[in-house]
Amino acid sequence: MNSILDIKGVSKFYTNHTALDQVDLSISPNKIFGLLGPNGAGKTSLIRIINQITGPDEGAIFFNGEPLQIHHQKNIGYLPEERGLYKKMKVGEQALYLAQLKGMSKSEAMASLKEWFEKFEISGWWNKRIDELSKGMQQKVQFIITVMHRPQLLILDEPFSGFDPINAKLIRDEILKLREEGTTVILSTHNMASVEEICDDIALIYQSKKILEGSVHDVKEARSGNEFSVTYQGDHMAFAKALWIDAELKETKTIINNKHCSTIKLADNKTPNDLLNAIIPHVNVLGLEKATPSMNDIFIDRVNEINQGNHE
Amino acid sequence: MSKTWLIIQREYLVRVKKKSFLLITFLGPLLLAAGLSLVIYLSVKENIQHKVLIIDEKAPAFNNLQDTKNIEFNYGTGMNIGQARDLLFNSDYTCVLYIPRNIENSNVSKLYYKKQPSSSVIRVIEDKVENVVEELKLKQYNISREAFYDVKTNFVLNSIKFTKNGEEEKLDKAASYVGFFFGAMIYIFIFLYGIQVMRGVIEEKSNRIVEIIITSVKPFQLMMGKIIGVALVSLTQFLLWIILTAGILTAVQSTIFKDYYDPAAITAQTQVTPDIAVEIQKENVNQNKFDLLDPNNIINRTNWPLMIGLFIFYFLGGFLLYSALFAAVGSAVDNETDTQQFMLPVTLPLTLAYVLSTSIVDNPEGPIAFWLSIIPFTSPIAMLVRVAIGIGDGGIPVWELVLSMALLIVGFLVTVWIAAKIYKTGILMHGKKVSYAELWKWIAHK
Known part of the structure; x- marks a missing residue:
């Protein structure tokens, strides 16, 4: 090399x-x-x-x-x-x-x-x-x-x-x-x-x-996992209800009035298509993209992992 | 090598270009000489015109004092001292010279004044009165002046040493004082400039530039470059001082003090015959023992090339040794206030050698002198004091000098090696108080 x-x-x-x-x-x-x-x-x-x-x-x-x-x-x-x-x-x-x-x-x-x-x-x-x-x-x-x-x-x-x-x-x-x-x-x-x-x-x-x-x-x-952020228009409560057991709602930010952005962690066997199928009937999807962690998050996560490993 | 040379250049130029260096180097001897000369000049030369009233109880013996350029003698015939005193305050007389009746027995007369006359005026009057008193006594005993000067003795005891070759050499205390002067110079310069090395190291460490420099050169090169650069600065200053001071002193002596040693000038001042003036001049020389023109005085008897050569050797040896230690101290601390704990063991032997060098002057071949001049930590000072009395027959044995020089070289190599180890680690340590145990670990570290 x-x-x-x-x-x-x-x-x-x-x-x-x-x-x-x-x-x-x-x-x-x-x-x-x-x-x-x-x-x-x-x-x-x-x-x-x-x-x-x-x-x-x-x-x-x-x-x-x-x-x-x-x-x-x-x-x-x-x-x-x-x-x-x-x-x-x-x-x-x-x-x-x-x-x-x-x-x-x-x-x-x-x-x-x-x-x-x-x-x-x-x-x-x-x-x-x-x-x-x-x-x-x-x-x-x-x-x-x-x-x-x-x-x-x-x-x-x-x-x-x-x-x-x-x-x-x-x-x-x-x-x-x-x-x-x-x-x-x-x-x-x-x-x-x-x-x-x-x-x-x-x-x-x-x-x-x-x-x-x-x-x-x-x-x-490598550290991004099966996470996606969805931007949509509509009721965020309805959005939450639409998610099934294999999709975890990590956070929701309101952009303006009834426009929101939510981060969803999917089970490993699920795809963004599954997610879209579930939510399209309830809200108006404006965008979907893969959520990547910031270097800051990766840094902190990795350090925490090491520390937990040390404690165990 | 070329990088070390760059460092030497920088350390040298930065210091030599400093205003304070120029000021101390050039103004120092000048101010000193100027100040001294001024004081001496003012006391020797006097512009005030003195009008002296003589109350002579032995009249007319003193009726014949000749006036000089700035002294006018007047005679208060028939006046007593009380009247003269009143007159002094109500006239332009500046002094009253009282000659008592028993002056040949007491050898004392009195000079009353309103304002203190200068020492040279007093001296002139003293000489004149002394001459008359001598004249009176000579007449009394019926002795000629020539016989008198022949009898008058200036006794000197010469200490002579026997040597194996049968030659005799004078054990010369004055020479030891010249050595003491050089030893003192070494002491002052090592201190003054050793501290500069230490400050330089602390500066580089505390402003962190050292970390940049040692990515280009080895720490050892940086340390040696600094030490050698500063050593050259101090040599420059020393040589300039010697040259300037000698120049100024010679100039001053040959102008201002010309009269003092010049028989013609003495004749003019004291109104004595020229042969007597020569005697007076000799006496002046003897009393002061410091005439740059006299081939027998200590300045002219000293082997200057030898002394200056040895001074440079011992100064450089001592400086390398001590400033390596100063550099190590500087590297181990974060700022100057923290240096205290490490300074004592570094400065103690140096100060000891300086303090004990007075006893070496008294006994340059005793055991203290021998040991101090052999041990590298004290030899730069001690050996210079000893070596002034001479080398070889009548002086210190050659082998002692060779041993001392060799040990100094070994001494500074070892010290530099140890200091470099401390320095290498120390310059990268921050925010931690270092103990002696820690220093030892740095030295022992492979």
């Missing part, structure tokens, strides 16, 4: 706890990969291992098929959750310095930075000190520093936090554009809306273990 990053049986132990427990992950090139999990699940430990800030205690990591080595660092860009820059240093000077540390020559770095500064309309900040910028402005600089060396793999830890909606959109568009241009992105976040919006694949880490992995579409499909 031609994944850009293969994580095989990686474990990380600290004195009093296990940060990662036999985690396997495979990240396909040219995709945006959502790394999800509650605080303390082990996401940061995993990211630090990929960045070679620390090493795994067990397992191995492969970058483009080669065992991960120091020289791969220049192919990786990392935006940590806790952002940080030298406060007293000038924006341009600082970006040049960090670019050169990544292995770019001064002229390469200059050219790349000029392009990014123009794209983000911040060319005028070159000689400003970081502590003269607003928080949002600092975030932009930080993002540029993460991507300026054109990494093949971009690791973004909560990239949207701290941005106003306009700049968050700017960053989101940039991330999508980078994917178009061939970059692979690992997006670590709690923000489920952004996961549904831009991620192609996801993995859920919980209590040091991977508990879910797949494409967003597949994961949703």
